[in-house]
Amino acid sequence: AQKITQTQPGMFVQEKEAVTLDCTYDTSDPSYGLFWYKQPSSGEMIFLIYQGSYDQQNATEGRYSLNFQKARKSANLVISASQLGDSAMYFCACLNTNAGKSTFGDGTTLTVKP
Amino acid sequence: GAVVSQHPSWVICKSGTSVKIECRSLDFQATTMFWYRQFPKQSLMLMATSNEGSKATYEQGVEKDKFLINHASLTLSTLTVTSAHPEDSSFYICSAKGTGPSVAVTDEQFFGPGTRLTVL
Numbered sequence: 001a002q003k004i005t006q007t008q009p010g011m012f013v014q015e016k017e018a019v020t021l022d023c024t025y026d027t028s029d030p031s032y033g034l035f036w037y038k039q040p041s042s043g044e045m046i047f048l049i050y051q052g053s054y055d056q057q058n059a060t061e062g063r064y065s066l067n068f069q070k071a072r073k074s075a076n077l078v079i080s081a082s083q084l085g086d087s088a089m090y091f092c093a094c095l096n097t098n099a100g101k102s103t104f105g106d107g108t109t110l111t112v113k114p
Numbered sequence: 115g116a117v118v119s120q121h122p123s124w125v126i127c128k129s130g131t132s133v134k135i136e137c138r139s140l141d142f143q144a145t146t147m148f149w150y151r152q153f154p155k156q157s158l159m160l161m162a163t164s165n166e167g168s169k170a171t172y173e174q175g176v177e178k179d180k181f182l183i184n185h186a187s188l189t190l191s192t193l194t195v196t197s198a199h200p201e202d203s204s205f206y207i208c209s210a211k212g213t214g215p216s217v218a219v220t221d222e223q224f225f226g227p228g229t230r231l232t233v234l
Contacts, residue, residue, distance in 0.1 A: 033221055043205055045158075045225035091157065095221055100146060100211075102223060106157045 002027045002094050004105035011110050013082045020067070021077040021108045023092030033095035034075040035102065036066065040088040048090075051075060082112045116142045116216040120208055120226030127198055128234055135193045135206055135229045142214030147191040148223065149183060152205045164191055188212070198233045205230050 003026040013019035025034065036048040051059045051066045059066040067076040079086055092105040117140040127133050137147060146165050150158040164170035164185035172178050180202075182194040191210070195202055209223040217224075 035222070037225075043152075043207075043228040043230070045207065045209070045228075047222065047224070050222060089155075095223075097221065100221070101148065101160060101163055103160075104158045107155075109155075 002029070002096055002103040004092055004094050004103050006092055006105035006108050008108045009106070011108055013079075013110065013112055015084060015112055015114050016081055018078060018080045019082055019110065021079070021090050021092075021110065023075045023077065023105060025073050025075060025092070025094045027073075027094055027096065029096050029098055031097040033097065034066070034068070035093040035095065036064070036075075036077045037091045037093065038086075038088045039091060039107070045091075049077065079110075084112050084114060086110060087112045116140075116210075116212075116214065116224045118144075118208065118210050118224045118226040120229055122229060123227060124230040124232075126232045126234065129199050130197055133195045133198055133231060135195075135208070135231075137191045137193070137208030137210065137226050139189045139210045139212065139224070141216045142210075142212050142224075143188040144191070144210035144212040145188065146211050147185055148209045149181070149191075149193050150207045150209070152207060152228075154205075158207060161193075195231065198231070200233045203231055203233045 005024045032053045034051045038046040049061045049064045063080045065078045089107045093102040095102045119138045121136045149161045162170040162172045170183035185191040207228045209225045
C-alpha cells in the first residue's frame with residue numbers, strides 16, 4: 001500500500017516570496033508518478049506539476065517546481081513569487097503505475113498574506 | 115489540458131431518495147474513471163475505479179449497493195447514491211484518464227469540478 005505524508009496542515013507566506021510545501025511518499029512500486037494539485041475554495045482540483053520516478057531532472061512549470069529527491073522519497077513543491085491567488089489547499093499524490101490509481105496526502109492549506 | 119465535466123454541481127435531496135451524478139470527458143476517451151469523496155478540509159478518499167465496459171472496483175469499506183457506478187461509454191460515468199441519508203452528504207469528485215490529443219501526460223488524471231451533495 002502507498003502512503004503520502006504532508007506534514008504541514010497549514011502554511012503562511014508573504015506575497016512575492018517563495019514557499020516550499022513538503023511531501024514524502026512510501027511506495028513499493030518501482031515505477032510511479034508524483035503529482036501536485038491545487039484545490040481552491042471552489043473545490044475544483046487543478047493539476048500543477050508531474051514528476052515521473054525515472055525522470056532525471058526536476059519538473060518545472062512556470063512558478064512551480066518539484067524538488068524530487070528519490071533516495072529520500074520526497075517530492076516537495078516550490079512556489080516562487082507567491083501571489084494572493086495561490087491561497088488554496090495543495091495535495092500531493094502518488095500514482096501506482098501497476099494499479100493505475102493514485103493515493104493522496106492530507107493536504108496543506110496555503111495562505112498568502114499581502 | 116483535457117476537460118472533465120460533472121453534473122450537477124450541487125444537489126439537495128430528501129433522505130431516502132436516490133441521486134445520480136454524471137461525469138463526462140469532453141475531449142478525450144476516458145478509459146478509466148475514478149470517483150472520490152471528500153469531507154471539508156480533508157483529503158480525497160477513493161471510492162471506486164471503473165473501466166469502460168467493466169464493473170467498477172470498489173475500495174474497502176465502500177458499499178457497492180449504496181454507491182452504484184456505471185461506465186457505459188468512453189465519455190460517461192455515473193455515480194448513483196441510492197437511498198441517500200444525511201451521512202452521505204459530501205463533496206463527490208470524479209476524475210478520468212485516457213487517451214487523446216489533449217492528454218499530454220500519460221496516466222494524468224483530469225478532475226471534474228465536483229458535486230456537492232446535501233441530504234436533508
